[in-house]
Amino acid sequence: MNKAQMKIKKAAILGAGAMGSKIAALLAGVDIPTCLLDIVPKELDDKDLKKRLTRESPEFRNKLARLGIDYTLMASPPAFFVAQDTKLIKPGNFEDHLAWLSEADWIIEVVAEDLNIKKGLLRKVEPHMKPTAILTTNTSGLSVNMISEDLSEQTRAHFLGTHFFNPPRHMKLMEIIPGKLTDEATLSFMADFCEARLGKSIVFAKDTPNFIANRIGAHAMLAAIKIMLEDGYTIEEVDAITGPPMGRPKMASFRTADMVGLDVFVKVAQNVGDNVNDATEREAFAVPEFVARMVQTGLLGDKTQKGFYKKVTGAEGSQIFAIDCTTMDYVPVRKTSLPALDELKQVDDPTKRLRALAYSDDRAGRYAWKVLKKMLLYCASKVPEISDDIVSIDRAMRWGFNWELGPFETWDALGLRESVERMEKEGEKIPANVGLMLSVGKERFYEKRRGKSYYFDFAELNYERIDEKPQLVLLPSPDEKRKKVVRANAGARLVDIGEGVACLEFRSANNVIDGDVIQMMHDSIAEVEENFEGLVIGNRGANFCPGADVKLIYGLAVNKDWKTLEMAVAQLQQALMRMKYSDKPVVAAPFRMALGGGCEVCLAASMVRAHAEAYLGLVEMGVGLIPAGGGTKEMLLRATDWVPPSIPSAAPGGAKPDLIPFVARAFETIATARVSTSAMDAQGIGYMRTYDRITMNLDYLLYDAKESVLSLVKEGYRPPRPRDDIRVVGRTGRAILELMVFLLKDAGYISETDARIASRLAYVITGGDLDQNTLVTEQYLLDLEREVFLSLSGEEKTQARLKHMVETGRPLRN
Numbered sequence: 001m002n003k004a005q006m007k008i009k010k011a012a013i014l015g016a017g018a019m020g021s022k023i024a025a026l027l028a029g030v031d032i033p034t035c036l037l038d039i040v041p042k043e044l045d046d047k048d049l050k051k052r053l054t055r056e057s058p059e060f061r062n063k064l065a066r067l068g069i070d071y072t073l074m075a076s077p078p079a080f081f082v083a084q085d086t087k088l089i090k091p092g093n094f095e096d097h098l099a100w101l102s103e104a105d106w107i108i109e110v111v112a113e114d115l116n117i118k119k120g121l122l123r124k125v126e127p128h129m130k131p132t133a134i135l136t137t138n139t140s141g142l143s144v145n146m147i148s149e150d151l152s153e154q155t156r157a158h159f160l161g162t163h164f165f166n167p168p169r170h171m172k173l174m175e176i177i178p179g180k181l182t183d184e185a186t187l188s189f190m191a192d193f194c195e196a197r198l199g200k201s202i203v204f205a206k207d208t209p210n211f212i213a214n215r216i217g218a219h220a221m222l223a224a225i226k227i228m229l230e231d232g233y234t235i236e237e238v239d240a241i242t243g244p245p246m247g248r249p250k251m252a253s254f255r256t257a258d259m260v261g262l263d264v265f266v267k268v269a270q271n272v273g274d275n276v277n278d279a280t281e282r283e284a285f286a287v288p289e290f291v292a293r294m295v296q297t298g299l300l301g302d303k304t305q306k307g308f309y310k311k312v313t314g315a316e317g318s319q320i321f322a323i324d325c326t327t328m329d330y331v332p333v334r335k336t337s338l339p340a341l342d343e344l345k346q347v348d349d350p351t352k353r354l355r356a357l358a359y360s361d362d363r364a365g366r367y368a369w370k371v372l373k374k375m376l377l378y379c380a381s382k383v384p385e386i387s388d389d390i391v392s393i394d395r396a397m398r399w400g401f402n403w404e405l406g407p408f409e410t411w412d413a414l415g416l417r418e419s420v421e422r423m424e425k426e427g428e429k430i431p432a433n434v435g436l437m438l439s440v441g442k443e444r445f446y447e448k449r450r451g452k453s454y455y456f457d458f459a460e461l462n463y464e465r466i467d468e469k470p471q472l473v474l475l476p477s478p479d480e481k482r483k484k485v486v487r488a489n490a491g492a493r494l495v496d497i498g499e500g501v502a503c504l505e506f507r508s509a510n511n512v513i514d515g516d517v518i519q520m521m522h523d524s525i526a527e528v529e530e531n532f533e534g535l536v537i538g539n540r541g542a543n544f545c546p547g548a549d550v551k552l553i554y555g556l557a558v559n560k561d562w563k564t565l566e567m568a569v570a571q572l573q574q575a576l577m578r579m580k581y582s583d584k585p586v587v588a589a590p591f592r593m594a595l596g597g598g599c600e601v602c603l604a605a606s607m608v609r610a611h612a613e614a615y616l617g618l619v620e621m622g623v624g625l626i627p628a629g630g631g632t633k634e635m636l637l638r639a640t641d642w643v644p645p646s647i648p649s650a651a652p653g654g655a656k657p658d659l660i661p662f663v664a665r666a667f668e669t670i671a672t673a674r675v676s677t678s679a680m681d682a683q684g685i686g687y688m689r690t691y692d693r694i695t696m697n698l699d700y701l702l703y704d705a706k707e708s709v710l711s712l713v714k715e716g717y718r719p720p721r722p723r724d725d726i727r728v729v730g731r732t733g734r735a736i737l738e739l740m741v742f743l744l745k746d747a748g749y750i751s752e753t754d755a756r757i758a759s760r761l762a763y764v765i766t767g768g769d770l771d772q773n774t775l776v777t778e779q780y781l782l783d784l785e786r787e788v789f790l791s792l793s794g795e796e797k798t799q800a801r802l803k804h805m806v807e808t809g810r811p812l813r814n
Contacts, residue, residue, distance in 0.1 A: 001185070002185055003188055006186070007105060008032065008197075009105055010035075010105055010106075011033070011034045011104055011106045011107070011108065012034065012035045012100065012101050012107045013027075013035070013036045013037065013110055014109045014110060014121060015037075015109065015110035016036050016037070016065040016067070016068030016069075017038075017111075018068075018071070018072075019138065019166060019168070020038075020108075020110035020111075021036065021068035021069060021071065021072040022072055022168050023138065023164055023168050024068075024069070024089050025072050025080045025168075026168050028080070028086070028087075028088035028089050029081040029085050029612075030197050031088070033090070035089075035090040035097065035100045035104070036069065036089050036090065037065060037092045039064060039093065039094055040055075040060075040061045040064075040093045041061075041063055048060050061093050061095070061096060062092055062093055065092060065093065069089055077169075077170055079168075080169075081169070081677075081678040081681065082678065082684060094124070098128045099128055101125060104130075104133055105132070105133055105134065106133070106136070107129065107134070107135045108138055108162065109121065109135070109136070109139075110138045113142060113267065115142055115146060118142070118147050119146075119149070119150055122147065123150055126151055129155065131154065132158075133158065134158045134160075135155060135159045136159065136161060136162040136190070137159075137160075137161050138161075138163060139163065140211075141209055141268060142271070143207055144177045145179050145180050148179055156179055157181050157182065157186065158186050159179050159181075159182060160176060160177060160186065160187060160190065161177030162174060162176060162190065163175040163177065163205075165213070165400050171399075172200065172201045172698075173200070173201055173213060173400035174198075174201070174202055174203070175205045175211045175212060175400075176190060176191055176194070176203070177204075177206070177207055177211060179207070195697055199612060199697040201395065201399045201699065203392045203395050203396045204392060205387065205392070205396070206387065210268055210271055211386070212386050212387055212393055212400075213399075213400035214268050215386060216375070216379060216396070217397070217400070217401050218265065218268045218269045218285065219284060219375065219378050220375045221257065222269060223370075223378075224253050225288050225291065227367065227371055229290075231366075231367065233363075233367055234334060235254050235308055235309075236336050237338065238367070239254050240336045240341060240364075241341065241364050245344050245354075246354060246371075247353065247405050248403055249401075249402045254307075254308035257301060257308060258308055258309055260301070261301050262291065262294055262300045263300050266291065266292065266295050269285045269287050270285070270287065272285045273286060284378070290328065299323070321333065338363060338364040339362070340360045340364045343356075344356060344357060350405055351405065351409075351413035354405065354410060354414070355415070358419075372414070373428065375410075376407055376414075376419075377428060377429075379393055379407040379408070380407075388459070389455065389464075390406075390407075390455055390456065391466060394408050412444050416437075416444060417443050440461055442463075444456070452465055452466075453465070469699075470703070471703040472700070472703065473497055473703045487524065487527060489520055490507075490508070491508035491515070491516025491517040491519075492504060492506050492516060492517045492520035492524075494523070497536065497702070497706055498706075499533075499706070499710060500533035500710075501536060501709050501710065502534075502535050503536045503537070503702065503706075504521065504524045504536070504537045505538070505539045506539050506541070507539070508549070510541075510542070510546060511539060511542075511544065511545045511546065512546060512547060512549045512550075513545060513547065513549060513597040514552060515552075518568070518575050519571075521576075522571075522574070525578045525582050528584050529582060529583055529584055533709065533710070533713045534709035535584060536586075536589055536706055536709060537586065537587070537601060537605065538588070538589030538590075538701065540702075543591070543592040543594070543598075544589070544591050544594040544598055545590075545597065545598025545601065546593045546595050546596070547595045547596025547619065548597040548629075550802055550806055552568075553625075553793070554799065556793075557793040557798075557799055557802065558803075560794070562793075565793060566786065569790070572597065572629045573782045573785070576603075577604070577778070577782075579601075580719070581720065581722060584717070585607065585709050585713060586605045586607075587608070587705045587706075587709050588601055588605035588607075588608050588610075589608075589609050589701050589702060589704075590608065591611035592611070593615050594610075594615065594616045595617050596617075596618065596620055596627070596631075599616045599631060599687060600630055600631040602616060603630065603635070606712060606719070607693070607712065608692040608693070609693045609694075609695060609701065609704050609708045610679040610693075610694055610695070611679065611696075611701050612678055612679050612680070613679070614682060615677065615678075616679075616688070617673060617674055617675030617676060618631045618669070618674075618687075619673040620673070623801045623805050624753065624799075624801035624802065625798060626757065626764060626785065626792065627670060627785065628789035632670060632761065632765055633778060633781040633782060635666040635669060635686060636663065636765050636781070638666070639662040639663055639666035639686065640659050640662050640663065640726075643657050643662060645727075656727070659729050663733055663737075664733075664740070667737050667762060668740075669685060669686065671741075723777065724778075725775050726776050726777065726778065727774070727775055728767025728773075728774055728775075728776055729773075730767050730772040730773070730774055731766070731769065731770070731771065732772040734763060737758075737762035737766065738759055741762065754813075760792060764781070764788050767780075
């Protein structure tokens with residue numbers, strides 16, 4: 001069967017443990033009906049007996065799969081995009097329901113990491129598979145070829161490894177491991193399917209122990225532990241150094257190990273150690289004695305509430321303790337004294353930060369250098385054993401472990417020749433491929449030429465071009481030619497992304513909406529209406545837009561500069577109204593956080609093309625304010641527009657339907673500062689409409705948003721008509737909303753401050769001091785938003801909330 005004929009309409013998961021159930025949740029989230037199978041429990045427990053179940057009861061026999069779904073529903077972070085996705089998962093068991101596999105196009109084995117268990121199950125599964133089915137294993141490190149060696153050649157042609165990283169919904173990386181007999185069409189189809197449909201970024205790995213990411217990650221962790229023990233560092237110091245200063249996640253080394261589980265970490269290390277031939281490498285993967293003791297005594301991390309860290313709750317609240325690796329006692333977390341790290345907090349560029357740290361001759365720098373050195377030398381020595389190219393290794397570590405720079409990108413940051421000379425002085429053996437590279441005069445692993453990226457190929461001793469997919473829209477970096485930049489200021493820029501489409505890219509600190517961003521919104525609409533077909537609003541930052549510049553708002557409020565504050569709010573309102581009523585389509589492309597003003601940008605757009613992991617919310621209540629960029633108005637419209645203007649009744653022309661329940665729903669959404677847990681959830685809340693679209697792969701988001709603009713243009717886009725017929729619920733509706741607020745305050749669910757802000761929100765969303773069913777304009781509602789926003793800004797409690805957010809980044813409940 002060729003690639004064009006392949007399809008995945010139904011799937012089956014073998015194994016309903018934490019990983020199998022989460023993969024089932026991901027598949028259900030992209031509308032793939034999935035059966036989830038596990039073993040039949042050995043014995044009836046007390047709960048089963050109370051329900052009068054027998055060993056033949058389906059509820060008992062399918063219990064493990066059912067429990068897997070139930071536990072996954074409670075997972076944090078959420079495994080399901082929306083709870084309704086559970087309807088697409090069918091629980092069953094290996095004894096009664098293997099026949100279901102005959103309908104599955106993709107069967108994924110996710111049982112225990114035991115070679116014999118996996119092989120035995122696949123032998124039972126094979127007779128029930130249809131000839132075209134694709135069978136994969138989610139093993140994190142066992143040999144794909146050994147797992148499949150008992151299967152027929154026909155099945156092995158459709159067999160491969162698909163290694164999801166945990167949690168599968170949120171982790172970008174998927175390692176695909178072909179077997180010896182896997183055909184190219186199957187391999188290519190699965191890579192394309194997992195990339196486009198599941199949103200994964202694919203790295204092809206060889207069938208070697210623990211593949212790429214886990215092997216390098218385990219080696220790096222073990223090196224970090226051993227250098228810590230040799231040089232007398234503490235766990236707290238190591239985590240302070242190996243987090244953001246080294247371009248790694250905030251959880252750093254030991255907090256990450258606690259999250260993963262020390263037992264899992266040790267199994268990965270032992271699997272590599274048991275399956276490599278080189279004695280030096282076996283020694284590198286030997287688990288330190290104190291870590292082995294921790295596993296033996298059940299100190300496994302988060303799953304047992306004790307690992308390298310533990311939380312102790314006492315009379316004065318909770319306190320974090322860290323284990324002392326010499327005494328095995330827990331001690332209160334000690335404050336580190338590493339001055340170099342304080343200086344690095346001001347360095348945003350990861351290459352500059354990493355270089356400054358590694359070459360710093362202090363306690364933090366010396367440790368970082370040793371850890372990095374071990375990692376770099378190991379990675380170079382594993383090419384081509386685990387991967388034929390350096391790109392796959394770098395991507396695996398960036399996508400699988402959330403490193404800012406992969407190993408070879410790190411080496412470029414340090415300077416290849418400079419770092420190698422230092423390593424040689426310290427007596428390190430340099431891998432032959434690196435030595436040969438330097439001998440031919442090549443001193444960087446990556447180069448850029450005429451906007452194209454190249455990597456150094458050890459086999460060819462030359463640079464090879466990195467092929468980028470057409471779905472990847474790259475915005476020019478600051479050091480590239482600016483011919484694509486149409487307009488720019490300090491906070492944003494307008495970029496020509498081709499085919500008559502421009503992209504408005506926020507570039508302010510943290511992508512917040514400030515005066516420059518608002519000005520560029522106005523300028524962009526004017527430019528697009530004159531010279532382009534349409535506009536995308538998107539970027540490649542950490543978040544789409546977390547909201548307005550709270551620091552600016554607080555400064556204006558505390559200085560009582562009401563004129564400037566009112567002008568800023570009015571300019572944002574005007575910009576978003578221009579966007580909404582522009583002659584050219586505007587498509588917002590939110591991802592991760594799109595909060596406050598960022599959410600209002602989406603509400604004003606002609607269409608939203610969101611990444612699946614888009615967290616939209618009007619969260620202004622958290623800083624003592626209400627949405628005033630049109631967010632309150634837009635949520636009112638979305639709540640009531642679909643309600644017919646009249647319903648059949650004896651009265652001439654029919655009766656007007658009661659809007660209060662629908663307005664109350666929008667009010668509750670804003671008053672509780674509800675944030676969507678996914679783009680799908682945002683559609684259910686009302687932040688996105690049913691015709692808005694969702695992209696699974698973040699890398700494709702700008703491309704898809706551009707295609708959405710072109711589609712709207714092709715269909716003959718016309719802007720909506722300005723509204724002067726918005727029916728409000730007036731004083732009658734406000735009384736009901738204020739009763740809701742009173743009952744919540746009386747029951748202790750909200751504070752006095754929350755209640756006061758909510759009452760002001762109720763005033764706006766019900767239309768102010770008007771009769772029920774009065775018709776108003778959009779501008780009338782915008783004026784109410786602005787009036788209340790300014791009034792709240794002058795209140796002491798609101799200013800306390802703004803100050804707390806500026807200083808801590810967290811909301812204050814006062």
